[in-house]
Amino acid sequence: MSNPLDLEKKIRKIRDHVNEYPDFPKPGVLFRDVFSVFQNAELVAMLREVLIAFATQIQPPVECVVGIDARGFLLAPFIALELEVPFVPVRKKGKLPGKVASVSYALEYGEANMEIQESSIKEGQRVLIVDDLLATGGSLGAACTLVKKLGGVVEACLVLMELSELKGRLNVPTNVISIIKY
């Protein structure tokens, strides 16, 4: 595993390769797209290493990693694999088969729903929730609600990027760790 200086360099490299799109999906939003990092295998390896370095600091160790549909699915499995714990998806409404728990959450305009499979988390299980980016905190907050509905304990949330000005972490009822802050 890298020393802290190496890790800082890798984080800066990743940051330099997140493409930015002004006025997407609507005017005034600067969209930060983590998919651009996945164009380069060396950067993917760095991203994996950085995520694992942060996730392995979490104490007590988590027993399950939840990823949020869709971009959270790119990151969470790296961590689950390293920790040798299950990966569990939280998905937008209507995508998961079997019995699900649902929650509605606020978007900038309107409302959406997210779901989790009822049998995916055990009572008392310590969970890490992972996503690419924290903006208003609506998505992470909804995922926390779903995990708690199933009796899980959210130990922490981990995001690659945080839009600090939006103060989204105030809408997330647990410790949020962010790797890149804008």
Ligand SMILES: O=P(O)(O)OC[C@H]1O[C@H](OP(=O)(O)OP(=O)(O)O)[C@H](O)[C@@H]1O
């Ligand atoms: O903090 P919030 O205000 O909830 O915003 C953050 C969420 O917004 C994006 O997801 P989005 O659902 O837009 O796209 P995706 O399906 O590509 O992940 C991003 O991937 C985060 O999940």
Ligand SMILES: Nc1ncnc2[nH]cnc12
């Ligand atoms: N600026 C942004 N970039 C990427 N995803 C987002 N989700 C909400 N705001 C976003």
Ligand SMILES: [Mg+2]
């Ligand atoms: Mg998302």
